[in-house]
Amino acid sequence: DADxxxxxxxxxxxTGKRIMLECSQTxxxxxxxxxxxxxxxxxxxxYYSFDVKDINKGEISDGxxxxxxxxxxxxxxxxxxxxxxxALYFCATSDRTGGSxxxxxxxxxxxxxxxxx
Amino acid sequence: QKEVEQDPxxxxxxxxxxxxLNCTYSNSAFQYFMWYRQYSRKGPELLMYTYSSGNKEDGxxxxxxxxxxxxxxxxIRDSQPSDSATYLCATSIYNFNKFYFGSGTKLNxxx
Numbered sequence: 128d129a130d131x132x133x134x135x136x137x138x139x140x141x142t143g144k145r146i147m148l149e150c151s152q153t154x155x156x157x158x159x160x161x162x163x164x165x166x167x168x169x170x171x172x173x174y175y176s177f178d179v180k181d182i183n184k185g186e187i188s189d190g191x192x193x194x195x196x197x198x199x200x201x202x203x204x205x206x207x208x209x210x211x212x213x214a215l216y217f218c219a220t221s222d223r224t225g226g227s228x229x230x231x232x233x234x235x236x237x238x239x240x241x242x243x244x
Numbered sequence: 245q246k247e248v249e250q251d252p253x254x255x256x257x258x259x260x261x262x263x264x265l266n267c268t269y270s271n272s273a274f275q276y277f278m279w280y281r282q283y284s285r286k287g288p289e290l291l292m293y294t295y296s297s298g299n300k301e302d303g304x305x306x307x308x309x310x311x312x313x314x315x316x317x318x319x320i321r322d323s324q325p326s327d328s329a330t331y332l333c334a335t336s337i338y339n340f341n342k343f344y345f346g347s348g349t350k351l352n353x354x355x
Contacts, residue, residue: 131287160343167252169332169347170288217287221343232278233334233343235287 130154131236133218139242146205148239150218159201160219160233161185161193170217176201208243215240245270250333250346258354263320267333267346270314274335274344277309279318282330282348291331292318323353 131152140146150159161173172185174193182193190212192204205212219233250267257263265279276295280288292307294300300307308317316333333346 167347169250170345172342175342232276232290232293233280233288235280235289237287238285240285 129237131218131220131234133216133236133239135239136237137240139244140208141244142207142209144208144243146208146241148203148216148218148241150201150203150236152199152218152220152234154220154222154234155198156220156222156234157198158221159195160221161191161201161203162217162219163187164215164217164238173203173216205241205243208241210243213241213243247271247344248333248335248346251349252347254350254352256352256354257323259323259325261323261353263318263323263327263351263353265318265320265331265333265349265351267316268314269316269335269344271335271337271344272311272314273337276336277307277316278334278336278343279305279307280332280334282332284329288332323351325353325355327351328353 134149158177160175162170163173164170171187173191174185176182176195179195194202216239218236221233248269278293279291281291282288294307294309297309297311304321306319330348330350332348334343336343
C-alpha cells in the first residue's frame with residue numbers, strides 16, 4: 128500500500144458543487160500539505176498543517192478549506208468549485224524531526240485530478 | 245521574483261547522453277536542496293537531497309549545490325529512456341518545513 132493515499136484519483140464535477148479530496152498517510156509524519164500543480168506554474172502550496180490543531184494558509188488558499196481529522200488524515204474542500212480550480216492536487220507529508228534521513232523532505236501521494244466544468 | 249527558478253524545457257537528448265538540469269534560487273537562508281522526479285500522471289518522488297553546498301552522487305545521478313552563486317544542478321550520466329520525466333528542484337530551510345519548488349523541467353530521452 129502507498130504511504131500517502133489520495134482519494135479520489137480522478138473527479139469531474141460542475142461549477143458550484145462542493146468537492147472534498149481526502150488524504151491519509153501511514154508514514155507517521157506529523158506535517159501534511161496540500162499542493163496544486165498546473166502546467167508551467169509548478170507546485171503551489173494551498174494549506175499546510177504541522178499537527179492536528181495547527182492549520183496554516185499557503186500561497187493560494189482562497190476558495191479552499193481544509194480539515195485535519197487526525198494525525199494521519201488531511202482533507203481539502205472546495206466549497207463551490209469553479210473552472211479555474213481544474214488542476215492536479217497533491218497531498219504530501221514530512222517529518223518534523225527529519226526522520227531517518229535527517230532531512231526535511233516531502234513524500235507525495237499519487238495525486239487527484241480534478242476537472243470543473 | 246519566484247524563490248526558485250527553473251527552465252521548463254522540454255529537453256530532448258539521445259540515450260546515453262549526459263543531462264544537466266539547473267535551478268537558481270534567491271534566498272541565501274535555504275539549506276536543503278532536493279530533486280524530485282515526476283512521471284506522467286504520478287506524484288513527485290524524491291530523487292536526491294543535499295544539505296548546504298557540495299556534491300552528492302547516487303549511481304548515475306549527481307546533485308550539486310553552489311551556495312555562492314545560488315545554483316542547483318542535477319547531472320544524469322548515461323541517460324536512459326526510463327529517465328524521461330519531469331524533474332523538479334526544491335529548497336527548504338532546516339526545521340522550518342516550508343518548501344519552495346521550481347516549475348519543473350521536462351526531459352525526454354530518445355532511444
